[in-house]
Amino acid sequence: MxxxxxxxxxxxxxxxxxxxxxxxxxxxxxxxxxxxxxxxxxxxxxxxxxxxxxxxxxxxxxxxxxxxxxxxxxxxxxxxxxxxxxxxxxxxxxxxxxxxxxxxxxxxxxxxxxxxxxxxxxETLPDIPSIRAYYGTQLHSCVECDGYEKSDAALALIGETDDLAERALLLSQWSSDLIVFTNGVGTVTDDEERLLAARGVSVNRRPIDDIEGERGVMTGIRLKDGSVVERIGGFVRPxxxxxxxxxxxxxxxxxxxxxxxxxxxxxxxxxxxxxxxxxxxxxxxxxxxxxxxxxxxxxxxxxxxxxxxxxxxxxxxxxxxx
Structure with a gap:
């Protein structure tokens, strides 16, 4: 040196x-x-x-x-x-x-x-208490990097930005069982939601309470209203x-x-x-x-x-x- x-x-x-x-x-x-x-x-x-x-x-x-x-x-x-x-x-x-x-x-x-x-x-992730416990294993940020390993699985896309629809359309290439979670913050327009629906993708705008799982394995998304949506993995938009x-x-x-x-x-x-x-x-x-x-x-x-x-x-x- x-x-x-x-x-x-x-x-x-x-x-x-x-x-x-x-x-x-x-x-x-x-x-x-x-x-x-x-x-x-x-x-x-x-x-x-x-x-x-x-x-x-x-x-x-x-x-x-x-x-x-x-x-x-x-x-x-x-x-x-x-x-x-x-x-x-x-x-x-x-x-x-x-x-x-x-x-x-x-x-x-x-x-x-x-x-x-x-x-x-x-990198700043959405403020969800247990999100880092699953980040890098069941939850990922790069669709192109990890999409194949999630093929045909029940997936979540979690984010608080205005580009969620674009990411969801890309992710739908790997799984038709996909739900976009905006955590009450992210933006998906009505036109974008109709476009996503044509690909079998739904949108959930309710705030998230936490990620649920057993023994380090993700099982679902718990919402603030107490309901749980079963998901076994997915992607995060940091x-x-x-x-x-x-x-x-x-x-x-x-x-x-x-x-x-x-x-x-x-x-x-x-x-x-x-x-x-x-x-x-x-x-x-x-x-x-x-x-x-x-x-x-x-x-x-x-x-x-x-x-x-x-x-x-x-x-x-x-x-x-x-």
């Missing part, structure tokens, strides 16, 4: 599939790369990752460990566990990063020519928010959700700063999508650094202007 006076090529912030994929491609391009990971993944409750080619059914934590190990096989790569407090632009170019070590790791002060943001989002306070000082362009605006190659509005994965629109994605995005951004970073080196060399050869 570099010291503040010994500059790295790239510091990747975030050790999920997006950040690790980017880092792997960068070290293979012989770029000195440091991955700084807080080791607090959003999907920590998820037992199995689905839809990842050659790794279908792997534990997400195991997938991350495999990625870290692959990066550290290269002399150019290093992964550390730390929480980034600040990224600052340096006079004359490049960026400084300060991070607090976790799991016994030391604090970090390092500099790099490029910053690649691949950190995740914070609220996601970016955790990007550490780059506030860079002045990055954000969208209305606070996500970092990037071009097709992951370049942000600030030269030398790139982003991939959950922190960019459209937000939460499948792991394999995030990994692909990381590879795309890594290619752009490498090419841009080559262009920068050529420009600097050309300027030196040209000498001072007359």
């Amino acid at each position: 570099s010291t503040p006076d010994e500059r790295l090529d790239v510091i990747v912030i975030g050790g999920g599939p997006g950040g690790l994929s980017a880092a792997l491609n960068l070290v293979r391009a012989r770029r000195r790369t440091l991955v700084v990971d807080s080791n607090r993944p959003r999907n920590a409750a998820t037992l199995l990752a689905r839809g990842f080619l050659s790794r279908d059914g792997i534990s997400p934590l195991e997938l991350r460990k495999l990625g870290r190990d692959e990066i550290e096989r290269y002399d150019e790569g290093e992964v550390v566990f730390a929480v980034v407090d600040e990224v600052r632009a340096l006079e004359g170019g490049g960026f400084g990063v300060h991070a607090r070590g976790v799991r016994g790791s030391a604090d970090i002060d390092a500099t790099a020519s490029v910053i690649l943001i691949a950190s995740g989002l914070s 609220l996601w928010s970016p955790t990007l306070d550490y780059v506030d000082g860079l002045g990055l362009e954000r969208d209305e959700s606070g996500l970092i605006v990037v071009d097709a190659r992951g370049r942000t509005s600030v030269p030398g700063v790139y982003a991939a994965g959950d922190s960019t629109p459209p937000g939460p994605q499948q792991l394999i999508v995030a990994a692909g995005a990381g590879a795309v951004v890594a290619a752009a970073v490498n090419r841009d650094l080559i262009g920068q080196s050529v420009a600097e060399a050309t300027s030196v050869l040209a000498g001072p202007s007359q």
Whole structure:
């Protein structure tokens, strides 16, 4: 790892599939790369990752460990566990990063020519007492990731947002026994309800008291009026928010959700700063999508650094202007 006076090529912030994929491609391009990971993944409750080619059914934590190990096989790569407090632009170019070590790791002060943001989002579930007891086992957030395993089951879709109908239509591909629970908050319009009914999906707008279950196995949704609707699993629509306070000082362009605006190659509005994965629109994605995005951004970073080196060399050869 570099010291503040010994500059790295790239510091990747975030050790999920997006950040690790980017880092792997960068070290293979012989770029000195440091991955700084807080080791607090959003999907920590998820037992199995689905839809990842050659790794279908792997534990997400195991997938991350495999990625870290692959990066550290290269002399150019290093992964550390730390929480980034600040990224600052340096006079004359490049960026400084300060991070607090976790799991016994030391604090970090390092500099790099490029910053690649691949950190995740914070997740807020509906305020239902026992929801986390079933989250990651019987209840999930990613329909594409876990829909197949819920095929033909009696499912619930729980949420408090205005996009529940869209999610329910997608989920109806896997099960025709589906009820949307708005918890008295979420919005499903009359037109949307008629559309859902055509797919066999019903809507329950009553407030939820809790999730019922026996020995860790979900059995139903208990409503505030005391009635219980039998359900054996389903999906939750969390609220996601970016955790990007550490780059506030860079002045990055954000969208209305606070996500970092990037071009097709992951370049942000600030030269030398790139982003991939959950922190960019459209937000939460499948792991394999995030990994692909990381590879795309890594290619752009490498090419841009080559262009920068050529420009600097050309300027030196040209000498001072007359």
